[in-house]
Amino acid sequence: xxxxxxxxxxxxxxxxxxxxxxxxxxxxxxxxxxxxxxxxxxxxxxxxxxxxxxxxxxxxxxxxxxxxxxxxxxxxxxxxxxxxxxxxxxxxxxxxxxxxxxxxxxxxxxxxxxxxxxxxxxxxxxxxxxxxxxxxxxxxxxxxxxxxxxxxxxxxxxxxxxxxxxxxxxxxxxxxxxxxxx
Numbered sequence: 276x277x278x279x280x281x282x283x284x285x286x287x288x289x290x291x292x293x294x295x296x297x298x299x300x301x302x303x304x305x306x307x308x309x310x311x312x313x314x315x316x317x318x319x320x321x322x323x324x325x326x327x328x329x330x331x332x333x334x335x336x337x338x339x340x341x342x343x344x345x346x347x348x349x350x351x352x353x354x355x356x357x358x359x360x361x362x363x364x365x366x367x368x369x370x371x372x373x374x375x376x377x378x379x380x381x382x383x384x385x386x387x388x389x390x391x392x393x394x395x396x397x398x399x400x401x402x403x404x405x406x407x408x409x410x411x412x413x414x415x416x417x418x419x420x421x422x423x424x425x426x427x428x429x430x431x432x433x434x435x436x437x438x439x440x441x442x443x444x445x446x447x448x449x450x451x452x453x454x455x456x457x
Contacts, residue, residue, distance in 0.1 A: 276348045276447075277426050278377035279418060281387040283436040283443060284348035287377065290444040292346035295451070300338060300347045306330045315350075328356035335359065339366055354425055363429050373454040375447055376430035379437045381419045385412040 276284045276291075285301055292299035303315050310330060312318040319327050331353045338347060339362070354360055366372045379387070389412075427433065432450035436443045 276346065276375050276377055277354055277429060278351065278436075279384055279415075279422060280351040281384055282351075282377040282379055283440075284377055286440060287436070287444055287447060288346050288348040290440065291447050291451070294444065294448055295344075295346065298342065298345040300342065300345055302331060302335060302338070302347060302353060303350045305338065306334050306350075309334055328352065328359075332356050332359050332362070336362060339372070352422075354429060355422060360425060360429060367429070367431065373431045373451055374429050375450060376426045376433045377436045377443075377447075378423070378426075378433055379435065381416055383437050384419065385415045388412075388415055 276288055278284055288301065289299045306327070307313055307315065307318060310318060310322075312321075322330075331350055335347070335349065335353065338345075354363065363372070363374060367374055431454045432447075434443060434446045434450055438446075
């Protein structure tokens, strides 16, 4: 599963994995475990974006080589890391993976961000600049515009995640079934 932060990957991933009777792996958590840390934001700050993205790429490569029949939720920026899009495209071309893009739309992401101001890298740069009340809507728009074309290119299926968890999980399961049937 790919998509921006708050698109529903960490929420829907375990639901879909349970229905498919597969393991669920949250790549952020797997990277934290590999690095021996517990907080994405602090680790991101401590080691820097390049090192974090390299760790994501390395862990994703390991998971794709070792894990079969699992559901993986990539971090929001993982597909933008050097080499990751190529890794995903190659695995997709070999029919080893089905990539689902979770997309609630830009305006819904902005609403979710306002309701969930968690301290995560890249989506709170305005607030980190010292303006504690900064509206991150423009930042969401910029990230949405820069990443979504790549995400759409990578995806086998695109699922609108504006609806309830149950409705979105149902859509994902149907999309995965359709993709496997092809």
